[in-house]
Amino acid sequence: MSWVTKEVVILLSVKVSKTGKVKINFVNMREEHNSAHKKALSKCQDLINQEQHIETSLARSSEQNRQNYSIRLNAVIDCIRWLLAQGLPFRGHDESQNSINQGNFLELLKFLAHHNEEVRRVSFDNAPGNDKLICHNIQKDIVRACALETTNVILKELGDNFFSILLDESRDVSVKEQLAVVLRFVDSKGCVVERLLGFKHVTSTTAQALKCALLDLLSAHGLSVSRIRGQGYDGTSNMQGEINGLKTLILKENECAYFVHCFSHQLxxxxxxxxxxxxxxxxxxxxxxxxxxxxxxxxxxxxxxxxxQAARIIKALENEEITKGRGLNQESTxxxxxxxxxxxxxxxxxxxxxxxxxxxxxxxxxxxxxxxxxxxxxxxxxxxxxxxxxxxxxxxxxxxxxxxxxxxxxxxxxxxxxxxxxxxxxxxxxxxxxxxxxxxxxxxxxxxxxxxxxxxxxxxxxxxxxxxxxxxxxxxxxxxxxxxxxxxxxxxxxxxxxxxxxx
Incomplete structure (x- = not known):
């Protein structure tokens, strides 16, 4: 008669150490390999092992996702900052997958991923379907954040100092009238600097409408008209008119806001x-x-x-009518x-x-x-x-x-x-x-x-x-x-x- 060996597991004691670890003492006896006791032992050991805990696994996965998201976000921000610094458009005419040119933003991000293995590993097809960070709305949000940070740096640089304002109006590509506002002030190093504060859309170019737009922009950044010490505009009547011009309206609120017409423009x-x-x-x-x-x-x-003109220059050089030299005889129009x-x-x-x-x-x-x-x-x-x-x-x-x-x-x-x-x-x-x-x-x-x-x-x-x-x-x-x-x-x-x- 053959005997089948079995392994019997008997729980003897359970101890908890000072560090919080649980120690269980078993007495192992022979039992079948797939017995209920064997399965219970395996599950108990898995439960005690903290590294295989569900929360630990989720935490480990979440940490990796956070790292991948950070790499992906930094790459997108770097591309956006570069395009903003160069003043280039973001989007292309055709941004579909089959397009040979998907626009500056996507092409620059692909170039960065091609030359950076870490970025390539978490971008485009390797990124989650709803977390690629290439949506137009996300681009706009990051651009607004960059503009906000830049404005905060300008306001910090300005501090509580007085400043002058330089204004000009022009139409953008969408045929909207925009008022550009530039601040001119002396920084902490004693240097005269000019900083673009922002643009304000105006529906009318009358002096009163421009004044309201200017005050709205200044108040949005915590600046007061009383700190203005100079005004600079072009020569149009709605800007420098003596009766109802913008400079006159500002002077009525602040007598120290002296108007100076650009000398070079005036010439x-x-x-x-x-x-x-x-x-x-x-x-x-x-x-x-x-x-x-x-x-x-x-x-x-x-x-x-x-x-x-090129033929005439060559002939003149051959006849020694003009001299050679670096920067001379350049192509002109x-x-x-x-x-x-x-x-x-x-x-x-x-x-x-x-x-x-x-x-x-x-x-x-x-x-x-x-x-x-x-x-x-x-x-x-x-x-x-x-x-x-x-x-x-x-x-x-x-x-x-x-x-x-x-x-x-x-x-x-x-x-x-x-x-x-x-x-x-x-x-x-x-x-x-x-x-x-x-x-x-x-x-x-x-x-x-x-x-x-x-x-x-x-x-x-x-x-x-x-x-x-x-x-x-x-x-x-x-x-x-x-x-x-x-x-x-x-x-x-x-x-x-x-x-x-x-x-």
Missing amino acids: QLALVAVAKNHINIASLFHVLCNIVNVVGGSCKRHDALREK LVRPSDTWWGSHYSTLLSLIQMFGSLIDVLDEIVEDGSHSDQRVEALHLVKDMQSFEFVFNLHLMKSILGIINDLSLALQRKDQDIRQAMLLLGICKKRIQGMRDDGWSTLLEEVSNFCEKFHVDTLNMNYLYVGERRSRRRAEKVTNLHHYQVELFNTVIDIQLQELNF
């Missing part, structure tokens, strides 16, 4: 506008705008202009003049003088091969205007005057500039313009004559009677070319500038 608006009051100078800028529209408005003509872009008119004049010959060649091609008659006629008139002595003279006259004013404009745009230095620079500028009026005629006339000779423009005998193309010969006064160009143009335009600067 651009005032001096160029005053110069255009002279009919010949207005005609010059009118022709300049037409040239930019005709030549710069077409990619084909623009490319032709670059090719011709026509600059469109703008009434609100400081120095744009001066840049337009320089670019036209530099590419004068190439522009004539491109316009000649339009005259010959233009797509329609109106285009060819317009190009023909522009060639005729450009190849006149009067156009060349006005071109160099305004280049010389605006060159002096541009130096002042650049100096006034320095952040460390103050009113005292600005007035000194203004005095220097007036002396330079006065010196040009007193002693600059011969130099300008020689420069114009050399330019005309280089580009085959007919020069004039200054002792002959002046014959104006746009003036009725029957009613025109009989004056010499010298009197017209020196007195009616050179002296008059300079006097207008000096009168405006002295005012």
